[in-house]
Structure formats: C-alpha cells, structure tokens
Amino acid sequence: MERINLALVGYGKWGRFLYKHFERDALFQVRAVVCRTPKSDISANLFEPDLAKVLRERPIDAVVVATPSETHFQIGCQVLAAGKHLWLEKPPALRSENMRLLAKIAAQKEVKVLVDFTFTFSAALAAMKDLRSQFGLG
Numbered sequence: 001m002e003r004i005n006l007a008l009v010g011y012g013k014w015g016r017f018l019y020k021h022f023e024r025d026a027l028f029q030v031r032a033v034v035c036r037t038p039k040s041d042i043s044a045n046l047f048e049p050d051l052a053k054v055l056r057e058r059p060i061d062a063v064v065v066a067t068p069s070e071t072h073f074q075i076g077c078q079v080l081a082a083g084k085h086l087w088l089e090k091p092p093a094l095r096s097e098n099m100r101l102l103a104k105i106a107a108q109k110e111v112k113v114l115v116d117f118t119f120t121f122s123a124a125l126a127a128m129k130d131l132r133s134q135f136g137l138g
Contacts, residue, residue: 003029007060007084009051009075010067011035011042014089018066031058051075055082062087073098076113080105087114 006028008019015035019042022028030046032054033039038047048054055063055078062085065075073093079086080102092115093099106113 001027003027005029005031005059005061007032007034007051007054007058007063009034009063009065011039012066015066016041018064022064031060051078055079055084060084065089069094073102076102077105080109080111080113083109083111085111085114087116089116091115 004027006022008015008022008030011019011033015033019030019033022030032048033042033046034048034051034054036049038044048058051063054060063075063079064087065072065079066089067075069089069091072088072091073095076086076088076092086102086106092113093102102113
C-alpha cells in the first residue's frame with residue numbers, strides 16, 4: 001500500500017497529538033511540520049515555517065491543519081489552491097459562506113476536504129466501532 005504524504009500545519013497540543021498518531025500509522029508519512037519555531041521532539045528536516053515552500057517543494061499529498069479556528073479558512077484556501085487534499089480540525093471555517101467556498105475550490109481542483117472531530121482517534125470511539133461490528137449494531 002502506498003503511503004499518504006502529509007504536511008502538518010500547527011504543532012500545539014492538538015498538532016502534537018495528531019503528529020504522534022500519524023507517525024504510528026503505516027498509512028501516513030509526515031513529510032513536513034509547519035510551525036513558527038523548531039521543536040525539539042520532531043526531526044529538524046521536518047520543520048519548515050513556510051507553508052508555501054512546503055507546498056511547492058515537498059512531496060505532499062495532503063495537509064492537516066491544526067491551528068486556531070480563525071486561521072482555517074485562509075490556510076485551507078492556500079492548500080486547496082495548490083491542489084492538495086485538506087484535513088481541517090473543526091470548525092473548518094467561521095462563516096458558512098467560507099466553508100462553501102472551500103468546498104467549491106476543492107471540487108474545482110478535484111481534491112477532498114475532511115473535517116476532523118475531536119474524538120475520531122479516541123480509544124472509546126474505537127471500542128464502540130468494534131462493538132457495533134461485533135454485534136451488528138447500526
């Protein structure tokens with residue numbers, strides 16, 4: 001199976017959580033972490049403060065955005081304009097018309113937008129999914 005090459009934008013509490021998840025998952029390869037300053041717990045060759053440079057120069061399939069909500073729309077537009085798939089933390093935009101515009105750009109560029117919800121990777125949710133499968137629920 002071919003791995004999905006990711007760039008992660010934002011390395012605060014939630015960005016760190018997502019980074020650890022992606023690093024453990026054989027489906028993903030983190031190729032860049034975009035944040036203001038280098039972090040001691042990530043490889044120096046992953047660090048890059050300039051998202052535009054990452055989008056131009058690194059082999060990226062998708063970009064995961066884990067930044068403050070008010071930045072999601074602007075970053076999302078930049079990612080989609082570059083023709084990359086987009087993973088946004090919620091809310092994807094602060095105004096509904098901005099979300100519609102993100103969807104329109106994604107359709108034009110033939111890429112996907114995924115909106116993540118806080119407990120997507122929680123152990124409790126995984127257990128519920130297992131129970132649903134085991135007992136044929138839902």
